Amino acid sequence: MAADGDHQAGTSATTDPPRQVLLTGGSSGIGLEAAMQLLDAGHRLTVLCRDAASADRLGQVLAQVAGQHLDGRLATPICDLSDLTSIERCAEDLLTAAEPIDSLVLNAGLQYSGAREPRWSAQGFELTIAVNHLAHQVLLQRLLPLLLQGRAPRLVVTSSEVHDPSTAGGKVGQPAGLGDLAGLRQGPGAAMLDGGPFNAEKAYKDSKLCNLLMARELERQLRQQGQSLPVLAWSPGLVIPRSSGGFFRYSRSQNPFGQALFALLARDLLRLTETPQRAGALLAGLATTRPSDPVGFQYWSSRVQGPGRLRFEASQPSLEARSDALAGGLWTLTAQAVAAACL
Numbered sequence: 001m002a003a004d005g006d007h008q009a010g011t012s013a014t015t016d017p018p019r020q021v022l023l024t025g026g027s028s029g030i031g032l033e034a035a036m037q038l039l040d041a042g043h044r045l046t047v048l049c050r051d052a053a054s055a056d057r058l059g060q061v062l063a064q065v066a067g068q069h070l071d072g073r074l075a076t077p078i079c080d081l082s083d084l085t086s087i088e089r090c091a092e093d094l095l096t097a098a099e100p101i102d103s104l105v106l107n108a109g110l111q112y113s114g115a116r117e118p119r120w121s122a123q124g125f126e127l128t129i130a131v132n133h134l135a136h137q138v139l140l141q142r143l144l145p146l147l148l149q150g151r152a153p154r155l156v157v158t159s160s161e162v163h164d165p166s167t168a169g170g171k172v173g174q175p176a177g178l179g180d181l182a183g184l185r186q187g188p189g190a191a192m193l194d195g196g197p198f199n200a201e202k203a204y205k206d207s208k209l210c211n212l213l214m215a216r217e218l219e220r221q222l223r224q225q226g227q228s229l230p231v232l233a234w235s236p237g238l239v240i241p242r243s244s245g246g247f248f249r250y251s252r253s254q255n256p257f258g259q260a261l262f263a264l265l266a267r268d269l270l271r272l273t274e275t276p277q278r279a280g281a282l283l284a285g286l287a288t289t290r291p292s293d294p295v296g297f298q299y300w301s302s303r304v305q306g307p308g309r310l311r312f313e314a315s316q317p318s319l320e321a322r323s324d325a326l327a328g329g330l331w332t333l334t335a336q337a338v339a340a341a342c343l
């Protein structure tokens with residue numbers, strides 16, 4: 001597929017009929033920007049929020065954006081992605097409501113780079129993997145019937161270039177790698193999916209590798225059953241917001257000076273970053289309009305061409321992300337680990 005060119009992005013408030021978009025990670029950063037732009041373009045949104053306070057805050061922010069035109073186009077069900085019980089409850093409610101989903105956007109993610117000790121989900125899985133990967137596979141499996149009933153349905157999954165050890169970000173520190181998934185076989189209590197010792201940066205890279213493998217595997221399974229679903233995985237590039245919250249909140253709290261210097265260099269001097277607004281526009285575009293006629297699995301990545309110049313183009317994921325055997329194994333073991341933890 002041809003590259004889409006520099007700095008064209010976003011959804012359009014054109015004649016495209018409104019879509020029903022279900023989004024995780026829509027309360028902050030890239031997802032919040034996408035949510036604002038999607039509402040502005042007339043789409044209907046269901047944004048899963050970790051708790052009632054987050055849902056209230058988001059409702060207020062988006063009501064301000066959409067004004068009186070919100071007209072019931074926003075729902076904010078509670079879904080704490082670090083708790084399989086909360087995810088199951090939310091999925092059950094959505095299935096009962098039975099509203100078809102046109103675009104399922106799995107975008108939530110966290111990292112706690114620099115931490116020496118693992119944090120744990122409600123069921124005892126390492127938190128990065130629990131939120132970024134396990135939660136999203138559970139949602140995908142449970143909500144797939146609603147997605148397949150949607151109009152020209154598409155699945156969008158937010159990954160990151162760091163999943164790929166050959167990229168600039170992926171080269172720094174320990175590379176992503178799932179080994180033989182010994183940690184996932186172990187289940188709760190394993191610090192890493194490969195069974196190795198905890199490393200927060202690698203856990204994040206591994207989770208983003210899982211996002212790609214899961215996306216590819218779902219598309220492959222459906223194709224094998226004679227069904228087709230466009231699956232768009234993407235990487236937003238480096239997005240460092242100016243606000244104190246967001247994706248780098250943990251790193252900032254651990255190393256305020258180092259992070260401030262990193263932001264100054266990468267964002268302000270070398271201009272290697274995407275703005276949250278533009279990354280949000282890319283996500284909103286993938287959820288609705290771009291590519292206009294997607295087929296199969298695609299991976300899109302925002303790549304630095306030079307200072308202030310990023311190009312969003314169809315790309316090749318890493319070698320490991322392209323392994324069908326690993327994708328199948330990860331899917332099966334994830335489903336088994338989740339089922340065992342929920343017994």
Ligand SMILES: NC(=O)c1ccc[n+]([C@@H]2O[C@H](COP(=O)([O-])OP(=O)(O)OC[C@H]3O[C@@H](n4cnc5c(N)ncnc54)[C@H](OP(=O)(O)O)[C@@H]3O)[C@@H](O)[C@H]2O)c1
Pocket residue numbers: 024025026027028029030031048049050054079080081082083107108109110131158159160161235236237238239240245246247248
């Ligand atoms: N920023 C970057 O440089 C960058 C680069 C490559 C890829 N990405 C990916 O882009 C995606 C969005 O990142 P971002 O930069 O927009 O980060 P962000 O501002 O921190 O947003 C993360 C979102 O995930 C949600 N989330 C985290 N834990 C949750 C939980 N337990 N339950 C429910 N929701 C939860 C957050 O909810 P709360 O608002 O409640 O915290 C928030 O809406 C992530 O998948 C990330 O891996 C980011």
